[in-house]
Amino acid sequence: MKIRGALLAASLSLVPACAWAGLAISANDGKQLQKGEAIGVTPDSLSVIDLGKYPPRVIGSVAVPVSMIGSPNAVVVSKSEKFAIVTAAQKSDPADPMKPVPDDRISLIDLSDPAKPKVMQTVAAGAQASGVALNRAENLVLVASRVEGAVIVFTLAAGKLTRVGKVELGKTSEVTDVVFAPDGRRAYATAWTAPAVYELAVDGTRVTRTRQIATGRSSYGATITPDGNWLINTNVGGAMTGEDKTGTIAMVDLRTFKQVLSLPVGRVPEHATLSPDGKHLLVVLANGAANTKTDPTYGKVRGILKILAVGPGTLKEVASARSCHWNQGAAWSDDGTVILAQCATERTIEVYRFNGKSLVRDDKATLAFESRPGSIATRHSR
DSSP: OOOOHHHHHHHHHHSOTTTTOSEEEEEEESOOOOTTOOOOOOOOEEEEEEOSSSSOEEEEEEEOOOOSSSOTTOEEEOTTSSEEEEEEEEEOOTTOTTSOEEEEEEEEEEOSSTTSOEEEEEEEOSSSEEEEEEOTTSOEEEEEETTTTEEEEEEEETTEEEEEEEEEOOTTSOEEEEEEOTTSSEEEEEETTTTEEEEEEEETTEEEEEEEEOOSEEEEEEEEOTTSOEEEEEEEEEOSSSSOOOEEEEEEETTTTEEEEEEEEESOEEEEEEOTTSSEEEEEEOTTOOSSTTSTTBTTBOOEEEEEEEETTEEEEEEEEEOOSSEEEEEEOTTSSEEEEEETTTTEEEEEEEOSSOEEEOGGGOEEOSSEEEEEEOTTOO
16 A cells, blocks of 8 residues: 555644544454354444544544454554554455454554545554554554564654564563553553563663563453553453452552552453543453354343442442443543443444443444444543
């Protein structure tokens, strides 16, 4: 694909950041075929959702390689909402469409006209490119490569991604996600099989591994509070000790680099994302719900959304709601009162209202998609 970096830089400089405030970007995977479904391969796509008005609505879309297998943090949106970056952990295998194979592509998307998003660049990162992070200066991008067990480093300048480094974390670590600390001088990567959270030092474009901490089994996704003091991550396989495999949420005090909390939350905590003010954490639990509507258990078991109040080293549940099947990512509105939750089986995004005490789904506001929604972000997500 031809890179039009100069055009992107020029177009972004002409569009006010407030032109469309409150965008959510959903990456939709069309290649996750399931036995018993009549639907075949559909196009991978990225959808732009206007979350600044109610009810939310899709205002634009573009075909681009994406994947729902991997971290729901596979898309990141700039604070200015002028561009997004999305990874693709898998691609379809023509020899066996039922079994997608690893992909390594990441794409830069121009959102200067959100109704007409454009793919400006697609480049190779590490195999099974998963979680992606963008620093606040918007000039450095980190991508977790699960197959390579590494974090791939890119610079972003003049609308162009350029690979400049690679941080090895171990071939068998299965790195799934990476997130920048607010100050941009550190980043943290989660690893599925290590299991560990790795701290990375960031000095300009030089990124190096420093230390690590084990917070639970099968560490998956991570987020950091706005003050930079607390890292919160999901552990799909549960706590590091004991026989209980219930998924946990862990908290690490980044000032001391010590774990202060391991909280059981339920089966398969797929995604955890903070409200824009950092006061609440939304946890998406797949909960063993069916992947297809033909499954005998369909409708009997559903995913769960939980909202936890965030304190200094504490998490306390304040609301929950039954959700859909094969839950993926979720995102908050700017004011923290509206939540979008992705449903891969139904190929929908559900809309919820949150008033600080209760979480209620608005069925009339549900958004439908051709392909399976698999990762999602707003400018506040990372």
